[in-house]
Amino acid sequence: MARVVLKNLWKSYPGAKNVAPAVQDFQLDIADREFVALIGPSGCGKSTTLRMIAGLESATQGEIYIDDQLVNDLSPKKRNISMVFQNYALYPSLSNFENIAFALRVGRAQKYIIEESVKRTARKLEIDHLLDRYPREVSGGQRQRVALGRAIVRDPRVFLMDEPLSNLDAKMRVQMRLEIIKLHRSLHATTIYVTHDQIEAMTMADRIVIMNKGVIQQVGTPEEIYNYPANTFVGGFIGNPPMNFINGTIEHGRVFSNKTMGLQIPRETGERLQEQNVHSVIGGIRPEQLYIEMGSSPVSDHTFVGTVDVTELIGADRHVHVDLGKTGTVVVRTGAETRFREGDTVTVKANMDKFLFFDPNTGCRIH
Ligand SMILES: Nc1ncnc2c1ncn2[C@@H]1O[C@H](COP(=O)(O)OP(=O)(O)OP(=O)(O)O)[C@@H](O)[C@H]1O
Ligand SMILES: [Mg+2]
Numbered sequence: 012m013a014r015v016v017l018k019n020l021w022k023s024y025p026g027a028k029n030v031a032p033a034v035q036d037f038q039l040d041i042a043d044r045e046f047v048a049l050i051g052p053s054g055c056g057k058s059t060t061l062r063m064i065a066g067l068e069s070a071t072q073g074e075i076y077i078d079d080q081l082v083n084d085l086s087p088k089k090r091n092i093s094m095v096f097q098n099y100a101l102y103p104s105l106s107n108f109e110n111i112a113f114a115l116r117v118g119r120a121q122k123y124i125i126e127e128s129v130k131r132t133a134r135k136l137e138i139d140h141l142l143d144r145y146p147r148e149v150s151g152g153q154r155q156r157v158a159l160g161r162a163i164v165r166d167p168r169v170f171l172m173d174e175p176l177s178n179l180d181a182k183m184r185v186q187m188r189l190e191i192i193k194l195h196r197s198l199h200a201t202t203i204y205v206t207h208d209q210i211e212a213m214t215m216a217d218r219i220v221i222m223n224k225g226v227i228q229q230v231g232t233p234e235e236i237y238n239y240p241a242n243t244f245v246g247g248f249i250g251n252p253p254m255n256f257i258n259g260t261i262e263h264g265r266v267f268s269n270k271t272m273g274l275q276i277p278r279e280t281g282e283r284l285q286e287q288n289v290h291s292v293i294g295g296i297r298p299e300q301l302y303i304e305m306g307s308s309p310v311s312d313h314t315f316v317g318t319v320d321v322t323e324l325i326g327a328d329r330h331v332h333v334d335l336g337k338t339g340t341v342v343v344r345t346g347a348e349t350r351f352r353e354g355d356t357v358t359v360k361a362n363m364d365k366f367l368f369f370d371p372n373t374g375c376r377i378h
Pocket of ligand 1: 051055056057207
């Protein structure tokens with residue numbers, strides 16, 4: 012299969028004057044067989060990046076290599092890439108069989124090879140009983156599998172997928188997610204997968220690339236991205252509910268302090284922050300690293316007190332929003348069985364080993 016290297020890729024759309032380039036200085040080295048997810052808010056440049064790799068958009072600047080071959084000037088066909096889109100893009104007047112066979116027919120493969128390849132692919136996707144039907148005669152999930160079949164039948168070097176599951180209902184999406192993971196395991200094709208959905212990115216990808224406004228914010232494994240977000244954007248984008256951010260100052264390299272709290276920080280962290288002469292910071296803590304109890308215990312070096320604002324029951328979890336007055340609000344993730352109500356005074360305890368600190372000017376993580 013293939014290694015894909017993207018070097019300093021830029022894209023400015025012609026006519027889009029006085030706007031920042033859609034993609035800015037995109038750098039990524041994707042290993043052979045790797046599954047990479049591109050994620051970020053709407054308009055951040057995910058599809059543009061994918062389309063440049065496919066050859067459907069030209070790069071304004073930068074280089075695209077597939078297996079050490081510079082492909083900038085190769086037509087999409089010659090890049091040996093398959094792309095799956097959100098809206099299937101199947102031919103309605105062709106049967107599912109013919110839809111899957113399409114690329115092979117265009118490539119003038121022999122008839123028995125086409126027959127063989129289409130059937131093998133369809134079996135893999137469990138749609139072999141649907142080959143005689145037309146796309147309109149099967150369900151959305153099955154249609155998406157036909158589209159996947161059309162992409163994999165050619166044995167491409169690279170798969171590009173642009174939100175392939177976003178048209179499916181929640182249940183079908185989960186099922187197809189597992190199928191794509193399995194498919195990736197059996198085909199070992201280098202895959203670049205664009206999604207809005209952080210669960211898809213976290214569960215499917217070897218590495219995640221988070222973009223915002225055309226710029227890569229962080230590249231890392233799902234664990235790295237979740238536990239060590241590079242900046243407040245990533246911490247706020249990944250995780251549901253997102254990371255809590257609290258403004259404060261570091262006092263004597265020992266205490267994270269503001270009007271509501273004075274939390275003792277681990278010694279090593281404190282030493283690092285002091286070395287860097289850090290004073291004002293944004294503290295970041297995930298909702299599951301906070302614990303609450305009813306009532307206001309005496310203030311300690313790892314607790315603070317607030318008032319319950321809203322609680323949301325989400326299946327097995329309850330998200331409790333705690334109002335800290337001038338300090339803002341934090342969200343605490345608790346079990347569904349907890350019985351906190353609006354107006355309750357509560358004590359929140361923080362797991363200080365998991366507290367992260369960000370630079371308030373740049374948003375970048377300091378520790
Ligand atoms: N053909 C085009 N001409 C001009 N501007 C474009 C064109 N296509 C996209 N853009 C702009 O480029 C930026 C990136 O768009 P892109 O489609 O890559 O975003 P995206 O991350 O895929 O978003 P979404 O999640 O909504 O699909 C956006 O600001 C968009 O308006
Ligand atoms: Mg898009």
